[in-house]
Amino acid sequence: MSDMSGMGGMNGSGDDARQQWKTWHENRVATVSEPYGPLALTGTHWLADAVDGRLETLDGTVLPGRWTEGAGDDTIVLGATAADGLTFDGRPLDGEVRLGADDGPGTARVARGAQRYVVLRREGLWAVRVFDPDAENRRAFAGIDVFDYDERWVLAGEFRPYDASRTVRVGNADGRERGLGLGGELAFTVDGAExxxxxxxxxxxxxxxxxxxxxxxxxxxxxxxLRPPAPAADGTVTVDFNRTLLPPCAFADHFICPFPPPGNTLPIEVRAGERNRLTR
Known part of the structure; x- marks a missing residue:
């Protein structure tokens, strides 16, 4: 496995790789700042915390509708009246509907004006996320601070799969502990040390x-x-730390990002990739 020095140009010439990274960064900023991107999330509300099906925000506001778990069929039931102002598949909702988990805001079936209500399921628990294009985080967003591109942080890596997948319990950004599935380890060398x-x-x-x-x-x-591509058949894979990403919870406090599992705190400074969210 190669040392960090001399790994520049693995994805082409230095100038080409730098331009590709610049384009990637610009696309990343554009994606994050979309109307229903991560900056638009204003709340994640767990049905387990609801009282009589009412979901309450941190400031005491109650979400419209009554949200309850379905009876053994992997759905939740939303009941609403016309006065709640909710729509289902674009039509005013007055009655009850059954909802499964959404893939994200783009597939959300429930809305209220410009807000979209996204149904989420994690480890058997249901939640509703609210995405609002007028969210304060989105209005205050001024970009993503990044380290300068450095071709020395484009490394040769090796994926070593586990014999069987593992699940470890790790803390999450919302203060709860959840399982994180792991399929192997990614090895790389920096300054002669693996x-x-x-x-x-x-x-x-x-x-x-x-x-x-x-x-x-x-x-x-x-x-x-960090999201490297799929390894080759022999396990080799390019590890480009210039594309290290901020987690969603760096853009809104209401995401439930997992913390690093044991062993994933590197004893080196990775001065590459995204650093922090910029605000006005």
């Missing part, structure tokens, strides 16, 4: 790591994500 990260394997074969490093909490956000 480091590893425990990673999840996505449905498309790409990898996902939740990590911290020597910059976390002071020169970058407290933890970050």
């Amino acid at each position: 480091h590893t990260l425990q990673v999840a394997v996505e449905d498309d074969g790409s990898l996902w790591a939740v990590l911290a490093d020597g910059t976390s909490g002071h020169d970058s956000y407290r933890f970050r994500f």
